[in-house]
Structure formats: structure tokens, C-alpha cells
Amino acid sequence: MKNQKISFPLLIIIIIIGSGLYKDFDFATLTFKRPYLDIVYGISLIVGLYFLFKGKKESE
Structure with missing residues (x-):
């Protein structure tokens, strides 16, 4: 298994948004x-997860 880099700031943002939800x-x-605020939180959580996992695939 290769050493994959995880974006630490993006991970912190995702944890904060997820805990708020x-x-x-x-x-x-x-x-x-x-x-209505939780819909915005949910959309931003999904977008953040998308960018977190998209960054992993590009490094492979």
C-alpha cells in the first residue's frame, strides 16, 4: 500500500461540519x-468529502 497524503485542513473542516450536523x-x-442551515451543512459536507477522496485518487 502506497503512502497516501490526506489534506489535514480539509479533514478538520469536514470533522467540524459533521459534528455540527x-x-x-x-x-x-x-x-x-x-x-435550512443543516441543508447547507450537508451540501458542504458532501462537497468536502468529494474533494478529500478526489485528491487521493489523483495521487495514485
Whole structure:
């Protein structure tokens, strides 16, 4: 297995956005507290994950 570089700043951003989504989710009612803001969080989380994994494939 080759040594693959992970973008550390991007990883920190993804962790922060993911924890924000987790905190806003209400498990009792299975809803979000602020749905419009959480949609923005979700989109940015997906885009961040896309760029994180896209960067890994280009280095191979």
C-alpha cells in the first residue's frame, strides 16, 4: 500500500461540519433543529468529502 497524503485542513473542516450536523439532529423525532442551515451543512459536507477522496485518487 502506497503512502497516501490526506489534506489535514480539509479533514478538520469536514470533522467540524459533521459534528455540527450531528449536534443539530434530534434523535427522538428524527428531525433537524434548523433544517435550512443543516441543508447547507450537508451540501458542504458532501462537497468536502468529494474533494478529500478526489485528491487521493489523483495521487495514485
